[in-house]
Amino acid sequence: MSRTRRSSSPAARRGVTSSGVARPAGGAARAITRTLSDDPLGGTVRRTVLPSGLRVLTEAIPAMRSVSFGIWVAVGSRDETGPQAGAAHFLEHLLFKGTNKRSALEISSEIEAVGGETNAFTTKEYTCYYARVLDEDLPLAIDVMCDLVADSVLAAPDVETERGVILEEIAMHDDEPGDEVHDLFARAVYGDHPLGRLISGTEETVTPMTRRQIQSFYRRRYTAPQIVIAAAGNLDHAAVVKLVRQALRGTPLDTDPATPAPHRPTTPAVRTKPAATLVEPKETEQAHIILGCPGIDRVDERRFALGVLNNVLGGGMSSRLFQEIREQRGLAYSVYSYASQYADSGLFAVYAGCAPGKVDEVLDLTRAELQRVAATGITEAELARGKGMSKGSFVLGLEDTGSRMSRLAKGELLYGNLMPVDELLARVDAVTLDDVNGLAAELLARPMSLAVVGPFDESAFAAR
Known part of the structure; x- marks a missing residue:
């Protein structure tokens, strides 16, 4: 049994977790919304923390006729062990391959049918999935993007298909010396630390990676406190929050967090090599x-x-x-x-x-x-x-x-x-x-x- 230490911080005394979720005494958590800024060079920025710990930020820019919507996960290649190298990037590919509601074709065709675009990228410290659509099509974009991030199937045939695609991507990268030299430099500075490894992994790590390993990485790492949803353009903050909550209802991202989210995990601790x-x-x-x-x-x-x-x-x-x-x-x-x-x-x-x-x-x-x-x-x-x-x-x-x-x-x-x-x-x-x-x-x-x-x-x- 763990011991509970009484906190003297004002937030703790108000019953507010460090992730910003209010917890009334004896009651369930509720969402908290704050206005962060009314920027003269932009629009009104608001932030809501849902009971799950997931954070939603928007910037309302009425002069725009489009909206960019992104789901950002505090997981990147530095969060992988050696045998997992490339798992975050592999997962990024797989989430577009189908959910319990949509096939891969439906994910892409629903957005493209309204002239929108979707994409994703993986970095060493985070992964982003995003869509850009006309303002009137934002509800569709929210539903599609939340669906693919929260409820991907990761079907075994898709794992094998994307494995081949990723191996081709790695080979293509090896044919681009202007890109390869940046990865070589990171290895010269960081050595075997995850910051020194390829984001895509290597043929040696991607080839034997199993669906079970990727599924485990997905469910352990893609938790609500590690996710930030952001949108900017002609939008209404309350409407965005409502649509996000509807899209995530009943998924693994719709549960109270076991622990509040750190801003960015820094493990394993970084270390650099002598000049090489x-x-x-x-x-x-x-x-x-x-x-x-x-x-x-x-x-x-x-x-x-x-x-x-x-x-x-x-x-x-x-x-x-x-x-x-x-x-x-x-x-x-x-x-x-x-x-x-x-x-x-x-x-x-x-x-x-x-x-x-x-x-x-x-x-x-x-x-x-x-x-x-x-x-x-x-x-x-x-x-x-x-x-x-x-x-x-x-x-x-x-x-x-x-x-x-x-x-x-x-x-x-x-x-x-x-x-x-x-x-x-x-x-x-x-x-x-x-x-x-x-x-x-x-x-x-x-x-x-x-x-x-x-x-x-x-x-x-x-x-x-």
Whole structure:
């Protein structure tokens, strides 16, 4: 028997769980709805937590004639054990293959018959299923998408069919060296940790995976407290909540949670390897290289400074690396830097695609530029330009319902709150030259890992 420790928090004294569900004394849980913002750059944002722990967020934008609707699950490839590698992605495929109410054809044809579109994607920390439809067809989209996520059959013949499709997808990925090098770099930094593995899994893990293993993963991981539903466009929040509850009634997602949901599980604990060089020999016309290091996690307060630093280094055509390597010397067609951030870790890296004979020069120039910025920092003019790029790209990215829907879900799922647009812009404006230069001095001085895909063997980079 477990012991119950009395909480002194205001929420606990009011009978509110950490997932936001009110539990009156001696009574059943009830849904709680809050207005999160009336954003001048968007619409009214509301959030409801259902008794099951499932969260529904909407942004009402009356000027739109469409709605984007997404179901986001806090499950990705980092939640898999070694033998399960690829299970989250495998499941993403299978959920579209049929439910107790609909066949695979009916799932796609019902949405396409009204001119809508559906899709899904799996990342290392979450999976998303989404539809975009005319506002009048939102009830249909909610019913179809909730049905496929909550009540998929996972029929044995479909498992075998999709296994073949996924193996073809893995083979296709192997034929894209510009994509493969990013996975190679993640492995160089994270090694055998799930963050270092392929989201799709490998032929060795996908081939023997059984229906029972996938079914177990589905029912253990796809629980209501781990799910956020988000919608943006011409909608009414109360109507969306009502339709979601109707669509989920009687399914496994319509039960009270055993425990409240964390914002994002961070197990297994992240660990990085010492700096490493990995080379994938391939007879390609172009070499693909990534040089980089562990970065910062997504809740690190320095993330706004990192965005500015990334813009200055390799975030656009005016960036230092683009100007030096492409514009002035013509050594590469594509060169850019990027930052990836996870719950408890991150990456910072520079990518370049160039002729094999130019790899050494590109690497030397990249290292020299990173060392220069680490030692002397950036200028006031670069700071202003980097901040402008951050603000502009963020606001311009909110010009469609899909991006607004994603913003709602990621805010809730990954951060546990939705930062208003004005506050986010203010946080970027508040970044100082000292903030950026201090981060650059620390980050860019870290030991760098190198990933290379091209006509080389590892001995070619042994001394680099």
